């Protein structure tokens with residue numbers, strides 16, 4: 001039956017004690033193991049109130065009954081060997097380990113993993129063991145200032161690595177104030193410091209409770225419960241967990257206090273301002289508070305010590321935890337470390353919510369489009385530095401040097417985890433929580449070598465639930481759908497692995513169906529052969545699954561979870577007894593047994609089944625069993641017919657029963673499918689919203705970029721245009737200037753033209769006049785005596801004039817009368833004289849024009865004026 005050793009996960013079953021208010025019938029029975037009575041491995045699931053349903057039996061690596069303590073679970077699940085594998089005392093990188101819990105809501109997963117106010121869970125116990133084992137070899141940011149940067153350089157997950165003190169300074173507030181409760185309050189330690197109490201003031205402020213303790217105080221611790229602000233408002237309520245935990249031993253214990261950080265006056269820490277926003281009211285926090293408030297109003301029930309966190313006002317910081325629970329005490333358990341190595345521990349925590357990964361230690365970021373504070377989902381992928389195994393990229397990792405710091409980081413992360421009040425659990429986890437402890441190591445003093453190491457992952461899965469029982473609606477119902485869906489896939493993977501353990505055929509585990517199974521199983525297989533010589537082949541991780549169940553809880557949900565997770569399974573379908581056989585033998589009817597969820601079919605499996613059969617006679621309702629001592633009867637034909645009929649009835653009953661089993665299974669599948677559909681719708685909506693916001697962001701950004709580019713372009717264009725205009729204007733002015741100059745030239749040309757025209761006119765005039773003169777000369781020649789004709793004109797003119805004067809004198813006529821006489825008689829002498837004068841004037845003009853002075857005078861004057869002058873001169877000449 002114990003087939004877990006060949007599986008990827010060891011699967012343990014833990015039964016929780018009945019809650020005080022639970023009066024349900026117990027349907028789970030632990031089978032006493034004949035071979036090893038000390039450790040039961042099987043349970044039988046007896047359907048309550050319906051004796052016709054199949055009885056199922058499940059096998060696990062080990063079953064923890066209700067009275068098993070946290071320490072029992074710690075011991076028997078092998079947490080210490082897992083821690084040893086991670087610490088790797090014999091050298092090498094070590095082996096990754098994973099401890100997960102799976103179960104119906106309220107079955108005790110968180111209690112097992114994170115404990116309560118009075119008891120440590122597996123997480124704190126594992127942390128305690130790790131820090132105690134590496135205590136003397138741990139490096140901190142005080143002793144090694146380059147620690148952060150060296151770890152950063154060798155980290156394969158693009159993480160944001162900071163020191164615990166820096167983180168805690170930003171996340172936790174005034175140590176003297178009342179402490180805020182968180183979803184799962186981790187147990188605190190009250191105790192005295194060992195002799196090496198930190199002396200630095202900042203260390204004292206980190207450990208406020210410890211600063212008043214004298215170094216001589218004993219190193220003992222005691223348990224202290226924190227009064228919750230919620231409880232302190234009224235009378236303190238009885239804590240269900242405390243009442244329900246009858247086997248919680250509060251004995252004195254004396255574990256050593258976690259090693260405290262030495263001893264430097266100067267803190268070399270990164271002060272991450274972004275942490276100031278760490279506790280801003282996120283949507284999850286708001287929803288969490290709303291739901292819790294409404295639930296506590298109606299239900300008034302508190303889930304153990306795990307009180308709902310109060311609303312997280314903006315920039316409100318958490319109260320520093322001052323004490324740690326010390327129970328159970330594991331100081332006697334030790335794991336050795338690699339003496340040649342120095343160690344550093346990195347803590348990170350994330351949740352898988354609606355199939356997406358969210359960092360619980362990073363502050364939410366404000367969305368560009370909606371201005372809402374939201375966490376950004378992270379990717380689970382192989383990176384350049386880690387080609388052989390997938391890592392969650394971009395997580396915030398905190399370097400812790402002792403248990404106290406690690407617990408404070410855990411507490412801060414839990415405060416951010418999504419929880420809600422449901423009908424099944426007043427503080428129900430709505431996400432799968434992953435708490436990771438990376439133990440980094442490198443050879444002592446070899447600061448140039450990279451950090452290697454392994455990781456312990458502790459997973460607190462969200463519980464499966466039925467909407468009817470949980471009374472969920474809206475977003476919480478959709479969350480439940482998503483949770484159930486991921487658990488269904490996990491169940492398929494677990495079933496595959498257990499099938500693989502049973503058969504010789506290799507079975508592929510379909511772990512890529514959702515984020516949860518990817519995270520749980522991706523690193524469970526040997527890494528593929530690597531081509532890069534730098535990468536080393538890693539050991540596949542070791543896995544432990546603790547299935548929690550409430551034997552008085554919901555039968556259907558529990559049976560479903562057990563069916564998924566059990567390493568071995570056997571169904572016993574009660575066979576309908578033949579009336580004949582009952583009559584004849586009076587003994588119990590036979591049963592049919594099926595293994596590993598096979599659909600019942602005849603013939604039944606041989607009785608050599610490895611699982612013990614839990615057989616029970618079946619009697620149809622109203623039919624009472626006959627006593628086995630009944631005497632044999634004689635049979636008549638009628639009784640034979642009766643027997644035949646009874647056989648037929650019995651066969652039909654059998655078929656009916658088989659159909660019932662099938663029906664039940666189908667119903668469950670349908671419910672799971674419906675839940676899947678619901679959650680799918682919700683997640684689609686969510687994704688659409690995310691997508692819309694991302695697109696809005698992108699578009700807004702692009703718009704802004706384009707807008708600024710366009711503005712720049714327009715500015716450039718405008719400038720160019722201005723420059724062009726200026727050039728154009730300058731050119732215009734130049735052209736105008738040139739144009740004005742051209743006008744002057746034109747004027748000159750025009751003047752010249754006019755002058756030429758005038759010259760031509762004058763020449764023509766000249767010609768004409770010459771012609772007239774010629775004509776007149778001829779006329780005169782005709783009129784004058786022969787001698788006079790042969791004389792030159794000038795002589796004749798002069799002589800003519802003198803002759804005319806002598807004639808006038810002779811005749812005694814005055815020149816006036818003479819002139820009048822000439823004009824009256826149209827005298828030729830006058831005319832001839834006028835023409836000569838004209839010619840002389842023209843000659844003068846021509847000569848004047850030829851002379852430079854006269855040219856200059858003409859050129860300088862305006863052509864119009866010149867024309868006017870010329871015309872005037874002519875007129876004067878004419879008048880003359």
Ligand SMILES: Nc1ncnc2c1ncn2[C@@H]1O[C@H](COP(=O)(O)OP(=O)(O)OP(=O)(O)O)[C@@H](O)[C@H]1O
Nearest residue numbers: 016105106107108109110111241303304428429463
């Ligand atoms: N083994 C146990 N001993 C004592 N108390 C227990 C045990 N298991 C569970 N409880 C109590 O039962 C209550 C519910 O347990 P818990 O919160 O661990 O359930 P859960 O499975 O984590 O639920 P969910 O999935 O809704 O988060 C708590 O008050 C817890 O203290």
